[in-house]
Amino acid sequence: MQIAATGAREQLLRMSHIEKTFRGNVVALRDLDLTVNQGDFLSLLGPSGCGKSTALRLISGLMSPTAGTIDWQGGQGDGDLGIVFQEPTLMPWAQVKDNVWLPFRLRGKPYSAVKDEVLEALKLVGLADFQNAYPRELSGGMKMRVSIARALVTRPRLILMDEPFAALDEITRHRLNNDLLALRDAIGCTVIFVTHSVFESVFLSDRIVVMAARPGRIIGEVSVDAPYPRTEAFRTSPEYAASAQEASRMLEHAMGEAA
Amino acid sequence: MSVTDPTSEPLIDAEEERRARQKQIVKIARWTLPSLVLILLIGGWQAYVTIAQVPHYILPSPLLIAQTMIADWGLLWPAMLITGRLTLLALIFAVIGGLLIAVAFTQSKWVELAMFPYAVILQVTPVVAIAPLLQIYVESAFVAALLCAWIVAFFPILSNTTIGLKSADHNLQDLFKIYGASKWQTLRYLSAPSALPFFLGGLKIAGGLALIGSVVAEFVIGRAGTGLGLASTLLEASYRFNFGRLYAALILISIMGVAIFGLMSVISHLCLFRWHESALKRED
Numbered sequence: 303m304q305i306a307a308t309g310a311r312e313q314l315l316r317m318s319h320i321e322k323t324f325r326g327n328v329v330a331l332r333d334l335d336l337t338v339n340q341g342d343f344l345s346l347l348g349p350s351g352c353g354k355s356t357a358l359r360l361i362s363g364l365m366s367p368t369a370g371t372i373d374w375q376g377g378q379g380d381g382d383l384g385i386v387f388q389e390p391t392l393m394p395w396a397q398v399k400d401n402v403w404l405p406f407r408l409r410g411k412p413y414s415a416v417k418d419e420v421l422e423a424l425k426l427v428g429l430a431d432f433q434n435a436y437p438r439e440l441s442g443g444m445k446m447r448v449s450i451a452r453a454l455v456t457r458p459r460l461i462l463m464d465e466p467f468a469a470l471d472e473i474t475r476h477r478l479n480n481d482l483l484a485l486r487d488a489i490g491c492t493v494i495f496v497t498h499s500v501f502e503s504v505f506l507s508d509r510i511v512v513m514a515a516r517p518g519r520i521i522g523e524v525s526v527d528a529p530y531p532r533t534e535a536f537r538t539s540p541e542y543a544a545s546a547q548e549a550s551r552m553l554e555h556a557m558g559e560a561a
Numbered sequence: 562m563s564v565t566d567p568t569s570e571p572l573i574d575a576e577e578e579r580r581a582r583q584k585q586i587v588k589i590a591r592w593t594l595p596s597l598v599l600i601l602l603i604g605g606w607q608a609y610v611t612i613a614q615v616p617h618y619i620l621p622s623p624l625l626i627a628q629t630m631i632a633d634w635g636l637l638w639p640a641m642l643i644t645g646r647l648t649l650l651a652l653i654f655a656v657i658g659g660l661l662i663a664v665a666f667t668q669s670k671w672v673e674l675a676m677f678p679y680a681v682i683l684q685v686t687p688v689v690a691i692a693p694l695l696q697i698y699v700e701s702a703f704v705a706a707l708l709c710a711w712i713v714a715f716f717p718i719l720s721n722t723t724i725g726l727k728s729a730d731h732n733l734q735d736l737f738k739i740y741g742a743s744k745w746q747t748l749r750y751l752s753a754p755s756a757l758p759f760f761l762g763g764l765k766i767a768g769g770l771a772l773i774g775s776v777v778a779e780f781v782i783g784r785a786g787t788g789l790g791l792a793s794t795l796l797e798a799s800y801r802f803n804f805g806r807l808y809a810a811l812i813l814i815s816i817m818g819v820a821i822f823g824l825m826s827v828i829s830h831l832c833l834f835r836w837h838e839s840a841l842k843r844e845d
Contacts, residue, residue, distance in 0.1 A: 362739050363738075363739065364735055383739060387736075391732040391733055391736060393750075393751070394837070395754045395835075395837075404740070404750075408740045408742045408746055408750075409740070436836045437836075438838075
């Protein structure tokens with residue numbers, strides 16, 4: 303699927319004037335405004351406690367905002383949303399293919415009806431040969447791939463990723479970053495990616511939304527204009543360095559303000 | 562820099578070889594050592610009874626016990642069947658009851674809040690104290706004994722399964738919510754498999770307790786002349802100073818206990834060996 307240029311994208315999701323206050327008057331998010339467009343690879347970057355995971359939980363519907371609205375363009379349909387957590391979050395008692403089948407299974411679709419989609423998703427993450435394996439037989443990186451396959455098996459319009467690679471080693475993380483971009487090229491979905499790594503966010507995204515803590519809020523946005531597909535070479539390019547610097551500066555500003 | 566030739570014979574170091582040998586020895590010893598202990602024990606017992614001329618109504622010799630076992634088989638075997646049926650039925654009902662109540666507890670917080678204290682009271686009240694009452698209210702001695710054994714056996718299943726049903730991974734719970742899973746789907750595809758290892762742990766305990774419950778029930782209820790299974794036989798034999806038969810019955814009860822434990826272990830292994838940590842062999 304072709305991903306439109308950043309300027310010409312249609313709106314997918316709009317969060318307006320979102321407030322989220324937890325019990326004990328902890329303000330997790332204050333007056334958050336964010337528009338996500340179709341085809342965006344948007345990173346939420348910020349220190350811990352800035353509410354980036356809360357924002358993700360609000361979008362996923364696991365939590366409702368104290369005030370404000372979240373609107374899906376054309377309404378949110380079945381299977382419009384995929385999610386990847388920091389842990390692989392697989393069912394240890396189920397084989398890889400059954401884990402990937404889950405989103406369909408919960409909507410009453412028998413395995414035989416969606417077998418092709420499940421195998422296709424596994425092929426996309428390079429694990430077609432492991433469909434009958436149990437999670438414990440896989441490495442950390444492979445488990446994460448299964449988790450990604452499960453998130454994209456319904457071909458959602460939006461995939462939410464909550465620091466998915468934070469617990470992996472650097473080498474695996476780089477490979478998964480590359481593969482994630484290739485995947486997105488292949489299926490053309492929108493991604494909201496929560497991270498606290500400047501470099502990861504620059505490499506992956508075309509929009510970096512920088513957040514600050516106490517109260518959680520957006521303090522700025524960096525756009526990374528380098529075209530996709532991005533390869534390893536991008537990691538050493540001047541544009542990469544420039545964007546990383548800009549994001550770092552903004553992040554520093556966010557930290558300074560909070561302190 | 563030297564490059565290792567992958568086709569050359571791999572070197573075997575002495576330490577690995579010693580470890581392999583050690584493993585082999587442990588494997589053999591696992592069976593031979595307990596057998597040896599058993600033989601020594603029985604031999605010593607027989608020798609002691611023979612040499613010290615201990616009267617059989619104090620301590621029967623192993624030989625006498627074996628003879629009694631054969632001679633009284635016509636009496637012991639039916640008794641064993643009764644105790645066995647009592648135990649298995651108690652266990653089956655304990656599983657059904659424990660599971661149903663656990664599911665009710667986890668599906669509705671209100672049910673749990675209202676009922677849990679009574680489940681605990683039922684558990685902590687000594688069954689020996691309840692048995693005579695049951696005997697009054699329940700006509701059939703078998704049913705009364707079954708109820709006793711059930712009361713003893715169901716609690717570990719209830720409490721383990723309740724914990725298990727609540728222990729599903731939080732992220733997975735979120736995932737199920739995001740995908741719009743119904744309560745039934747969440748129970749079936751998430752909570753139940755998460756609870757399985759806990760349930761099986763409870764089952765192992767309940768298996769042993771069902772037998773203990775049956776034996777206690779037979780002691781208390783069988784006393785009224787309604788002679789039930791092995792435990793009643795044992796009690797009766799003790800009144801008659803028939804210690805050969807007493808020991809024979811005791812040994813059969815032990816064998817049943819071991820058999821139940823073995824059966825539960827096999828069931829547990831079959832359910833878990835594919836995926837659960839507890840069933841995985843680790844290289845040391």
